[in-house]
Amino acid sequence: MQLRDKLRILADAAKYDASCSSSGGKKRDSVQTRGIGSNEGMGICHSYTPDGRCVSLLKILLTNQCLYDCAYCINRRSSNVPRAKFTVEEVVKLTLDFYKRNYIEGLFLSSGIIKSHDETMEEMVRVAKSLRDEHKFGGYIHLKLIAGASPELIAKAGAHADRVSVNVELPREDTLIELAPEKRGDIIRKSMGQVRLGIDAGKERNAPIFAPAGQSTQMIVGADGANDRDILNSSRRLYSGYNLKRVYYSAFSPIPDSSSRLPLQAAPLMREHRLYQADWMMRFYGFESDEIVTGDDGLLDLAIDPKLAWALANRDRFPVDVNTADRELLLRIPGLGVKTIDKLLRARRQRLLGLEDIARLTRSVEKCRPFIITRDWRPVVLADAEIEARMRPVAQQLDLFT
16 A cells, blocks of 8 residues: 555544644754754644644554454444554654654654554554654654553653553443443553653653653543533543643544444534533632532533633622632633733732723623622622623624635
8 A cells, every 4th residue: 555545544544533732842952852853842833624633743543453343433443444554664754754844843643453552552662762763853742552551661652752642532431341342441540540650750850751741631522421520520530640731522423334322413512612611620720520510411501611600600709809809719700811810910919900900901801790890890780691691602694605
C-alpha cells in the first residue's frame, strides 16, 4: 500500500481522538537540540478541517488494526473498514517532512492494539525515541499509551513525549464491561497511576523529566446511560486521583454496522460543550461536581450555561456586593471569569466600584447584572424565569448563503 493511502486511512481513523491539546510542554528550540523543530511550551495554535479535525499536530494512528472489539469504536475488530499500518520509519519520515513544510508543529500518535499491549507500545516508543535521539526533533509529541503496557515501556514513553494519555473510554465501569469486554477499568487506572508516579518523580531535583505537559484522558459522552452527574463525578475522581491536566469529552457519533446496544442518534454537541463548561467550573471556580448538576434527571441544561443554572438554583446567595465579597463568592457570579475577578480585586483596593467599572472589566455585564450590587447599582427583583429568558440565546434561522 502506498504511503499516501496509509496516511488517508490512518489520519481519518484518528479523528475520534479529542485530546490534542499541546500546552505545558518543555520549551525547546533547534539551537538547544542542534536538530530541527521547536516547542514554545505554551501551546500550539490549532487549525481545523471542515469536519472539525485538528491539523496543527500530525494526528495519526500507527495502525487501525485492533485485537479488541469495543462496540463504540470504528476501528473495532469486527468493523468493516479499510485497514493499514505504518512502519516506525514511515511515521518518523511523515512527521519530519510535514514539519519541514511548516504544516505541523508536532505529533499526536495513537494506535489500535496489534498482537499485544507491549508490542504496540514498543513501536510507538521507537517512533518518539527516533525523533528525539536520532533526528533531534524538538517539536511537540503526544503519545496515547496502551493500557496494560509494561511499566518499563510507559517510563520510556514519558521520557520522550511531552504529554501522554490513557483513555478511560466510558464514565461507568459497568458499561465499559458491557461495551468493551476486553478492557478493564482497573488496568486502565493502574497505567494512569504509573504515569502519575513518573510525573511526580520527574519533578524531583536532578531527576530526568517525565511527560512535562502531564497526562490527560478522554471519555465518550452519550454511548451509554451515564448522565452528566455520573460523568462529572468520574472526572472529579480522575483529577484528584491522577492529577490530570485535562479530561476530554467526546460526543458519541453513530458508526456503521454498530451494535444494537448503542444509541441510534449522536449525542448533542451542546451537551459536550456544557460538560466542558462544567469541567472548567470544577477546575478553576471551586465548584464541586455534585452541586453543578441541578436537575433531577442528572443532566445539565442545554439552553443555559451551568454557572447561570447554578446561580438560578441558589438565588438565596445573590445579589453579591462586588466591593466586599471574597474571591470564592465572586467566582460564582455568572458572567465573571477568573481574570476579570483578579482585575476586580485589584481595582476595588483603590475605590468603590460602580456598574460602569464592571462593564469595563467584562463584556458579560448584562449576564452578571441581576446577581451583583455595586456602588450605584442594586438589581430589581426578577423571577428566575425572567432572568433565564433574558440570558437564553435567541434562536436564529441560519441562511445557507450568508
